[in-house]
Amino acid sequence: MSLQIKPILVALRRHKAGTLLIALQIALTLAIVCNALFIIHQRLANLSQRSGVDEADVFVITNQWAVDKSTQQIDAQVQADMAALRQLPSVRDAAPASGYPLAGVGSDNFVTLTPDQVKPTTDSAVYVGDEHLLDTLGLRLIAGRNFRSDEVLMTSTQQAVFPPVVIVSKTLADRLFPGGSALGKSFYAMSATPTTIIGIVDSLHRQGTSQWNKPYAGQSLIWPGRPDDSRGIYYIVRARPGQLASAMRAAPKALFAQDRMRIIDPKDGLLDYAQIRHRAYDSDRGMAILMGIISAVLLAITAAGIVGLTSFWVGQRRKQIGVRRALGATRNNILHYFLTENLLIGLAGVIVGAVLAIGINLWMVTRFEMDRMSLLYVGVGILALLLLGQGAVFAPALRASRVSPVEATRSV
Amino acid sequence: MFAYYLELALRSLKRSPGLTALMVLAIGFGVAASMTSWSVFRAVSGDPIPWKSAQLFVPQIDMWGPNGRNADGSPPNAMDYTDAVALMRDHRAKLQSAMYQISPSVVPADAGKHPLNVSGHAVYGEFFPMLDVPFEFGSGWSTSDDTNRAQVAVIGSKLNQKLFGGANSVGRSVNIEGRDYRVVGVLDHWNPQPRFYDVVNSGGFATDADDVFLPFQTAIQANISNDGNTNCNAVPKESGFVGLQHSACAWIAFMAELDDAAAVQAYRNYLDGYARDQQQAGRFAWAPNNRLLDVPAWLNNQHVVPSDTKVSLLVALGLLLVCLVNTVGLLLAKFLRRSSEIGVRRALGAPRAAIYTQFLTEAGIVGAAGGVLGLVLTGAGVASVGWVLPKDIAALARLDVSLLALTLLVAVVATMLAGLYPTYRASRVQPAWQLKSN
Numbered sequence: 001m002s003l004q005i006k007p008i009l010v011a012l013r014r015h016k017a018g019t020l021l022i023a024l025q026i027a028l029t030l031a032i033v034c035n036a037l038f039i040i041h042q043r044l045a046n047l048s049q050r051s052g053v054d055e056a057d058v059f060v061i062t063n064q065w066a067v068d069k070s071t072q073q074i075d076a077q078v079q080a081d082m083a084a085l086r087q088l089p090s091v092r093d094a095a096p097a098s099g100y101p102l103a104g105v106g107s108d109n110f111v112t113l114t115p116d117q118v119k120p121t122t123d124s125a126v127y128v129g130d131e132h133l134l135d136t137l138g139l140r141l142i143a144g145r146n147f148r149s150d151e152v153l154m155t156s157t158q159q160a161v162f163p164p165v166v167i168v169s170k171t172l173a174d175r176l177f178p179g180g181s182a183l184g185k186s187f188y189a190m191s192a193t194p195t196t197i198i199g200i201v202d203s204l205h206r207q208g209t210s211q212w213n214k215p216y217a218g219q220s221l222i223w224p225g226r227p228d229d230s231r232g233i234y235y236i237v238r239a240r241p242g243q244l245a246s247a248m249r250a251a252p253k254a255l256f257a258q259d260r261m262r263i264i265d266p267k268d269g270l271l272d273y274a275q276i277r278h279r280a281y282d283s284d285r286g287m288a289i290l291m292g293i294i295s296a297v298l299l300a301i302t303a304a305g306i307v308g309l310t311s312f313w314v315g316q317r318r319k320q321i322g323v324r325r326a327l328g329a330t331r332n333n334i335l336h337y338f339l340t341e342n343l344l345i346g347l348a349g350v351i352v353g354a355v356l357a358i359g360i361n362l363w364m365v366t367r368f369e370m371d372r373m374s375l376l377y378v379g380v381g382i383l384a385l386l387l388l389g390q391g392a393v394f395a396p397a398l399r400a401s402r403v404s405p406v407e408a409t410r411s412v
Numbered sequence: 413m414f415a416y417y418l419e420l421a422l423r424s425l426k427r428s429p430g431l432t433a434l435m436v437l438a439i440g441f442g443v444a445a446s447m448t449s450w451s452v453f454r455a456v457s458g459d460p461i462p463w464k465s466a467q468l469f470v471p472q473i474d475m476w477g478p479n480g481r482n483a484d485g486s487p488p489n490a491m492d493y494t495d496a497v498a499l500m501r502d503h504r505a506k507l508q509s510a511m512y513q514i515s516p517s518v519v520p521a522d523a524g525k526h527p528l529n530v531s532g533h534a535v536y537g538e539f540f541p542m543l544d545v546p547f548e549f550g551s552g553w554s555t556s557d558d559t560n561r562a563q564v565a566v567i568g569s570k571l572n573q574k575l576f577g578g579a580n581s582v583g584r585s586v587n588i589e590g591r592d593y594r595v596v597g598v599l600d601h602w603n604p605q606p607r608f609y610d611v612v613n614s615g616g617f618a619t620d621a622d623d624v625f626l627p628f629q630t631a632i633q634a635n636i637s638n639d640g641n642t643n644c645n646a647v648p649k650e651s652g653f654v655g656l657q658h659s660a661c662a663w664i665a666f667m668a669e670l671d672d673a674a675a676v677q678a679y680r681n682y683l684d685g686y687a688r689d690q691q692q693a694g695r696f697a698w699a700p701n702n703r704l705l706d707v708p709a710w711l712n713n714q715h716v717v718p719s720d721t722k723v724s725l726l727v728a729l730g731l732l733l734v735c736l737v738n739t740v741g742l743l744l745a746k747f748l749r750r751s752s753e754i755g756v757r758r759a760l761g762a763p764r765a766a767i768y769t770q771f772l773t774e775a776g777i778v779g780a781a782g783g784v785l786g787l788v789l790t791g792a793g794v795a796s797v798g799w800v801l802p803k804d805i806a807a808l809a810r811l812d813v814s815l816l817a818l819t820l821l822v823a824v825v826a827t828m829l830a831g832l833y834p835t836y837r838a839s840r841v842q843p844a845w846q847l848k849s850n
Contacts, residue, residue, distance in 0.1 A: 017744055017833070017837065018741060018744060020744070021737055021740055021741035021744070024737050025737045025738055025741070028730065028733060028734045028737065029734055031730075032727060032730045032731070033732070035727075036727060039723070043552055053474070064515075064517060064529050065517065066517040066519055066527030067517070067527075067589070067590045067676075068589050068590045068635070073647070100418075101823075106486060118479070134716070156651055156652060157637065157651070157652050157653065159651035159652065160648055160649075160655075161651075162648040183545055189738035190644075190647050190792060191647065201532055224690050230637065230639055231515070231639065260526075261527060262527070263517055263526070263527050263528060263529045265529055282802050282803070283718075283720055283801065283802045286720075286799065286801050287723075287724070287800070289799065289800050290724055290727075290800045290801075291727065294445060294727055294728065294731055297441050297445070297731060298731055298734055301437075301438050301441065301442075301619065301734060301735055303440075304739070305434075305435075305737075305738040305741055305742065306740045308430075308431055308434055308741070308745060309741050309742065309745055311745075312745035312746075312748075312749060313745075315749070316749075364723070367719075368719040368722065370718065376728070394420050
């Protein structure tokens with residue numbers, strides 16, 4: 001094998017243009033495919049993020065009031081609605097809330113450890129809900145306790161209330177108080193008074209899914225309250241196992257029976273978690289599919305290009321091959337010759353391609369707020385393209401190896 | 413002569429169908445991917461009001477100071493109530509409007525119908541002439557309606573269809589949040605994309621058109637609260653919508669029409685003067701740090717074109733580039749395989765120019781065939797772009813004559829460019845050598 005490298009290099013010098021073109025194509029393909037793979041992997045990681053919610057059984061009703069009501073009227077209505085929902089046979093539990101995980105939009109507050117701190121320690125998504133919220137979402141309490149009903153107060157529209165107690169996600173607890181000592185500690189969330197951690201839940205995703213939320217992923221807090229906002233409220237409902245569909249039919253009916261002057265939008269007023277997840281990650285999934293398609297087309301075209309050019313070379317060198325065969329070269333020698341030749345071109349291509357791939361990634365980091373790509377992607381890409389090249393060249397090389405020694409004597 | 417080259421080219425392409433098909437496929441896919449992502453990019457990066465965008469400006473006022481500025485030192489992208497109302501009161505631009513997003517309920521007169529939720533904006537009367545908003549019936553409201561807090565409304569064509577069956581509803585009454593408003597105008601299908609008048613709340617794109625517009629001060633008085641983003645540097649001291657109005661939270665969009673450079677400069681001076689007055693009054697503890705961007709600059713500043721769209725376009729162009737490199741290689745193989753044919757033609761007296769014409773014609777045909785395949789694939793791509801892009805953006809991608817023409821043009825021109833080097837090599841074939849070796 002190694003003996004063949006020198007004659008191959010000499011031969012390649014006679015096909016400079018073709019050699020350069022294949023190497024260039026491999027380099028460009030590697031650069032694009034590495035970055036595409038990286039984007040795909042990132043987006044798929046977003047798709048599989050845990051929400052902390054019992055997604056199979058939970059759905060969300062976006063309830064708006066058709067007439068202007070006072071906070072007291074809204075509070076009475078919310079309590080009546082909750083009673084109606086909780087007694088449905090297909091419903092396990094229900095809770096009013098100011099937002100829900102993966103909603104896309106929602107409120108969040110900066111968090112500080114002291115009241116006069118200028119630069120915030122971090123940021124937390126803010127949920128306001130009653131003592132049923134934990135059970136309704138299916139959150140797992142890993143330390144402390146749930147809210148007591150006497151801690152849950154009426155909260156009016158855009159009211160700045162800062163309850164003295166809070167339940168936080170484990171991620172937020174660890175961020176604020178590393179070492180698992182968060183329970184019983186206090187912090188400030190854009191408030192003058194401290195709020196004390198009485199419970200920690202295993203995981204609870206933020207409402208937001210945008211890039212801005214990324215550094216604060218999984219950092220959420222729940223304050224006790226009935227968010228009696230005049231603009232509307234979310235009712236989160238957890239169906240009994242396997243009864244999601246019937247609960248989703250029964251719940252709006254029960255609410256309209258309570259009071260007709262409400263609006264549950266026919267398009268997005270009633271969503272189960274499959275739909276919520278779909279909406280939240282629509283663009284991520286789309287981007288992953290698009291990058292997948294483009295990568296596949298790229299690899300196919302590069303492979304086809306290698307097949308095409310190598311076939312041409314084989315056709316051009318039939319006589320030369322015939323002479324080698326006549327001088328005692330085995331079929332295997334010929335096959336190896338072409339495989340080695342492709343490997344050499346491929347190696348040159350992937351070296352340039354790897355540099356290009358990293359360069360493009362670094363440029364995208366500054367331009368499109370992307371993360372740095374791990375070198376693993378480049379490694380996988382290099383391997384894939386070298387294998388692709390060997391695969392593509394195999395058929396023409398096999399054809400070359402079948403050239404009979406008699407060809408040497410022909411067409412002179 | 414061209415007809416002869418055409419025939420030669422077709423014959424040559426038929427001789428190696430596999431290679432030809434491969435080139436056509438590569439060009440087709442490359443062009444289609446680029447054109448599909450271009451159609452999306454074109455739609456989202458377009459100017460929503462090209463005849464006037466350079467006269468429409470978005471002022472930003474620094475009411476939060478150094479701690480509330482963006483990374484580039486610019487002030488918040490919306491206004492608080494105090495500043496928005498002060499700018500409206502001073503009225504220094506030709507036309508201007510403060511606005512905030514609302515999402516009120518509308519109760520149909522027909523008792524059998526469910527109440528519905530509509531989205532819209534609370535604006536000043538000058539909003540409509542400033543943005544050249546088209547009306548199907550009636551018009552906007554007057555300045556006196558603004559000051560008198562008149563109970564009037566402009567509704568969208570969709571809401572007019574729902575409530576009044578699409579008839580001329582000017583003068584009729586619509587119940588919004590429990591109060592009656594007199595319809596003064598019905599819009600003629602107006603939903604500019606990007607929604608340049610309130611980029612902050614729409615993120616640029618909104619599938620559903622705004623269906624109701626109310627006078628700003630009327631909506632404030634009726635306690636119709638803000639449905640858009642609210643950003644606060646500190647928690648409001650009072651609760652409720654009134655508390656929001658008294659706070660320094662940013663939730664109001666603003667737009668002003670300034671017709672020439674002198675007007676723009678005068679408005680800049682006015683904003684700085686306003687900020688200095690606030691500084692003297694003790695409300696701001698920092699020097700004026702205002703911004704005044706026209707619509708194109710503002711759309712750019714707010715990153716209206718999603719970075720996913722840009723990345724897709726770049727990747728698709730990369731694919732096209734690889735396809736072209738691939739075509740260069742294949743054409744090279746194809747042309748040089750015919751060295752003996754070229755040798756014969758040259759020996760019989762054909763000049764290099766003739767060889768160029770012949771082979772570029774062949775490349776052009778491959779390009780045209782790739783273009784036709786590209787047309788079909790672009791059509792399929794634009795139709796299915798909804799699968800991979802967010803609905804509100806995908807809905808904007810259109811297949812029109814200019815896109816189709818561009819697809820063909822890009823395919824043919826790109827392929828002929830790709831054919832240049834192989835043709836050059838073909839024209840350099842030495843006639844004597846080729847003749848000898850046969």
